[in-house]
Structures are given as C-alpha cells and as structure tokens.
Amino acid sequence: MQRLLNKYRTGGLAAIFLMLTALPGHAQFGGVVFDPTQSAHAIQQISQNIQNSVTWQQQLANEIQMAATLDKDYLQAVTLYNTVYGNLKNFSSKSIWQTIQSQLTMASFANQYGETTGLQAAMNGQAPGTSSMVWKLMNLGLNSTSSSFLSGQVLGSSHALATLTRMEAMDGVSSQCLNSVGDYNWQRNNNLLPQSSLTQSQFDTSSFTTTELEQLNLVNVGNAHHLNETQAQGALHACQAAQAAVQNMAQRTAAADEINNASFVQQQRATFSSAPANSSQTWQTYLP
Numbered sequence: 001m002q003r004l005l006n007k008y009r010t011g012g013l014a015a016i017f018l019m020l021t022a023l024p025g026h027a028q029f030g031g032v033v034f035d036p037t038q039s040a041h042a043i044q045q046i047s048q049n050i051q052n053s054v055t056w057q058q059q060l061a062n063e064i065q066m067a068a069t070l071d072k073d074y075l076q077a078v079t080l081y082n083t084v085y086g087n088l089k090n091f092s093s094k095s096i097w098q099t100i101q102s103q104l105t106m107a108s109f110a111n112q113y114g115e116t117t118g119l120q121a122a123m124n125g126q127a128p129g130t131s132s133m134v135w136k137l138m139n140l141g142l143n144s145t146s147s148s149f150l151s152g153q154v155l156g157s158s159h160a161l162a163t164l165t166r167m168e169a170m171d172g173v174s175s176q177c178l179n180s181v182g183d184y185n186w187q188r189n190n191n192l193l194p195q196s197s198l199t200q201s202q203f204d205t206s207s208f209t210t211t212e213l214e215q216l217n218l219v220n221v222g223n224a225h226h227l228n229e230t231q232a233q234g235a236l237h238a239c240q241a242a243q244a245a246v247q248n249m250a251q252r253t254a255a256a257d258e259i260n261n262a263s264f265v266q267q268q269r270a271t272f273s274s275a276p277a278n279s280s281q282t283w284q285t286y287l288p
Helices: 002-021 036-089 119-123 131-138 144-151 159-202 212-271 280-284
Strands: none
Touching: 119 131, 119 159, 131 159, 144 159, 159 212
C-alpha cells in the first residue's frame, strides 16, 4: 500500500514538472516569448492534477480501511470455523450427565393352596390377557341363592344391588390394572437391553459417538424412550384413579345408608310413637 501511495505522488509530481517545462515558447525571430494563454492552461492542469492526487489519496485511505475490515472478518470466520470443527470432531465431555438407572423389581406371591394361581405371571407380564380370569379365581363368587335374591331387588333403592355394582366395578378395574401392571413390567424388562445400549453410546468417548450430530440423534432416541415410559406410567396412574373411584362408591353407599336409616327411624317413631308422655318432640330428633 505504501508503494501505491508513492506511485500516486510520483505521477503527480511528474505531471507538474511536464507542465512547467511546457510553459515557455520560442519566438519566431529568436528569444523567449511569454504566452499568457498557454500559462493559464498549464496552471489549470496543475491544479486539476493536484485535486486528482487528493482524490487518489482519499480513495487509497478508504481501500486501506476496507482491507482492515476484511481482515477482521476473516479472523472471525477462522475462529468460528475452528469452534464448529472442534464440536463436530470431538464432544467427549459427557460424564457429568450420567445418572443411576433404577432396577426392575418383579412381583412374587405365595401360593400355598392355589389361591394365587396365575397372579405372579399376570403381574410380571408373563401371561398377558389372563388377569380377568385370575381375579375371579382369587375372589369369592356369588352362589345361586344370592342370585335369586338379587333378581327380585329394585334398582336404585336396593342396598344389595348397590353392593353388587361396587363389586362388579372392582372386578373390571382390578382386572384392567393387573393387565396394565403386567404390560408395564413386560415393557420394562424388554427395554433393559436397548436402554443399556443407549447409555453406553451416550457416554462413549470414541470418535463414532462424539460428534455433535450423533449426540443429537442419541438425544432423539432418549426422548422416544422417555415418551414410552411416560405413556406406560400414565396407564398405571389411570388405574389408580379408577380404583379411587371404586373406593368412593363404597363411601357414597355408606353415606346413603346413613341418610336412609335416619329417615326410616324418624318415620317409624312418628307412626308408632313409644315415647313417654310429653316427650315426643325430644325423641323425634334422637338417634341411638
């Protein structure tokens, strides 16, 4: 750039020199004759060359500033490239992510007289689809006498039918929950191997699994496993909510019994009063 500046300066001085040497002219019969028109023209050209020189210097300064900006951008690009290249090549600092994985616990039940036959297999997912039969075998059934009695009850006003409804709701919900628990244990057992492989890949420090792209793929796979686990736990939570609803049925029946019994007692005392004289009002609100 200094050479270019010197070049511009040398060119301007040479032009001035040539103009100065061209000012005087020779007369027709000897001697030197001064030409005002030619001198004015030469002075104008000198002034123009000086202005051009100033313009060239300004352009040169602008080009120097642009070159400095380009050099700065180049250095920033090199730094960014080195950062991206380092992330793509090696990403091996992963031990800070490692956690402890919970172990799967399988269900175990005693079976001294065949009372829990099939329950362990259903709970551990070893016999899917058998929970309904297993539940019926484990619980007390209704005999023929009970069936005859219940067939003559009025729906909505029979305590026996309300109890039967609660039992049937328990049967359905409990069978569903046994299936859900079995499916969850079966899923957890089958997922142990892929989860272990995923963990090894996540914390592997070799060049195959340390690139940023490979780590993103592993994160996506981990999210998929997490989604499956969340859905399975959601099924278990739904079973808990259903069982809570069945338990509320028992509490609701007990509350209805209390109201019905109090109403019945009041009706009987109003119709068949056995209270001492002048004390009937007291006995109307008394409950043993």
